Amino acid sequence: MLRSIHVDEITKAVERLCMEANYDLGEDVLSKFKENLEKEESPLGCEVYERLIENAKIAHEERVPMCQDTGMTVIFVEVGQDLHIQGGSLEEAINKGVALGYTNGYLRKSMVRDPFERENTGDNTPAIIHYEVVPGDTLKITVAPKGAGSENMGALKMCKPSEGLEGVIQFVVDTVDQAGGNPCPPIIVGVGVGGSMEKATYLAKKSLLRQAGEPHKEERLADIEREILRRVNNLGIGPQGFGGTTTALAVHLEVYPTHIASLPVAVNIQCHAARHKEIVLKGTLTGEGE
Amino acid sequence: MGESIRIELPLTQEKVASLKAGDSVLLNGVLYTGRDAAHKKMVEALERGEELPFDVRDQVIYFVGPAPPKPGQVIGSAGPTTSGRMDAYSPKLIERGLTGMIGKGLRSHEVIDSMKKHGAVYFGAIGGTGALLAKRIVSAEVVAYPELGPEAIRKLEVKDFPVMVVIDKDGNNLYETGKAQYRKE
Ligand code: SF4
Numbered sequence: 001m002l003r004s005i006h007v008d009e010i011t012k013a014v015e016r017l018c019m020e021a022n023y024d025l026g027e028d029v030l031s032k033f034k035e036n037l038e039k040e041e042s043p044l045g046c047e048v049y050e051r052l053i054e055n056a057k058i059a060h061e062e063r064v065p066m067c068q069d070t071g072m073t074v075i076f077v078e079v080g081q082d083l084h085i086q087g088g089s090l091e092e093a094i095n096k097g098v099a100l101g102y103t104n105g106y107l108r109k110s111m112v113r114d115p116f117e118r119e120n121t122g123d124n125t126p127a128i129i130h131y132e133v134v135p136g137d138t139l140k141i142t143v144a145p146k147g148a149g150s151e152n153m154g155a156l157k158m159c160k161p162s163e164g165l166e167g168v169i170q171f172v173v174d175t176v177d178q179a180g181g182n183p184c185p186p187i188i189v190g191v192g193v194g195g196s197m198e199k200a201t202y203l204a205k206k207s208l209l210r211q212a213g214e215p216h217k218e219e220r221l222a223d224i225e226r227e228i229l230r231r232v233n234n235l236g237i238g239p240q241g242f243g244g245t246t247t248a249l250a251v252h253l254e255v256y257p258t259h260i261a262s263l264p265v266a267v268n269i270q271c272h273a274a275r276h277k278e279i280v281l282k283g284t285l286t287g288e289g290e
Numbered sequence: 291m292g293e294s295i296r297i298e299l300p301l302t303q304e305k306v307a308s309l310k311a312g313d314s315v316l317l318n319g320v321l322y323t324g325r326d327a328a329h330k331k332m333v334e335a336l337e338r339g340e341e342l343p344f345d346v347r348d349q350v351i352y353f354v355g356p357a358p359p360k361p362g363q364v365i366g367s368a369g370p371t372t373s374g375r376m377d378a379y380s381p382k383l384i385e386r387g388l389t390g391m392i393g394k395g396l397r398s399h400e401v402i403d404s405m406k407k408h409g410a411v412y413f414g415a416i417g418g419t420g421a422l423l424a425k426r427i428v429s430a431e432v433v434a435y436p437e438l439g440p441e442a443i444r445k446l447e448v449k450d451f452p453v454m455v456v457i458d459k460d461g462n463n464l465y466e467t468g469k470a471q472y473r474k475e
Contacts, residue, residue, distance in 0.1 A: 044468070064424070
């Protein structure tokens, strides 16, 4: 028996995920707001948290985007190696879903076709799609719209191995410091260390899919996350950059083996509109197969 | 947070002078939207010796590119965009009498110098609260550059639109003082 999914089902799922991601802030992020509201020492900072909570409620109840920058549509796809996709191209099906979601969901279209000519494509396509082939026969799709305010504040450094852990931490903290209020703090700091240049960047972005504040499973790395969070919050930037003791909600770190001569560090900053929604499609069993 | 100051627009020099960094303000009346593309067009018009599409004297520009309205809404979600991208253009408008800007994030020295010289205020709205802020906008009408879509210049009427004075006309900067106050080594 072989499992198969028709592209129309994929399009429909993506359309819905685009809307839900933009309307419904995750409970994990909301509970971080509430937790930090208790911790924040600046009265202006507390006011910001109250408004963020109210904003999320309005967006959810009225089915409108929490933020007008509904982002580039970043999509992570995990394709089971035993799955058969029928009826057309997977990539086209995904992009069709994005176009429908952004149009029918009254989301802002922010993609320009060419980085130099800068003409809007009109439907927020193409999406930025990352594929992974995994064991199994299901299809997991995560839609994670990413606004430019925070995306533009990311940075990459090819550190020297001799700079070590301290060099890595300092680079992350400096990157957040320079960003100030631009990426709409409170932020989540995604950090990717190791691999090659693009691998580090991919890890930094992918770390943002974790539940906000969920520590790394490895205690050693979770400790580093806590240390970076402490130092980032000591910067004083605070919610919206108005000053305060909570600049970040969380730090998520991912690592990967690297070259003997390399120590790449990528920082991907996620604003408080930390949007991602996922679905696992199971498809249907068809009679054919080996 | 303390009491908010209610301000009726237009933002005259007298009102500009009364605002201090850190003040929480509720704006009422008419303001205009504009972001990257509209600013570029306005400044290019000035360079060609042409008039601006609206008289900027005593006006406030809100750096925003709203989401499309749902049926029944006057405007879609409408929170501020990063102001730094307007830094190259803002001084030219401040020279012409613009007294207020609403955005989020840091401004350049050139902008702050121009604000001090001509008398202007930089307000911060809370970035990412577009759903909430849209509810304080009671009417919206495209008045220039409709071809720019979300980036067209809109005339907005706002009611109790919540902003914070981030940089006042004396150059006091909440981003610096706030950060310094809570920074720990
Ligand atoms: S940085 Fe995030 S919250 Fe701020 S305007 Fe952009 S998408 Fe919205």
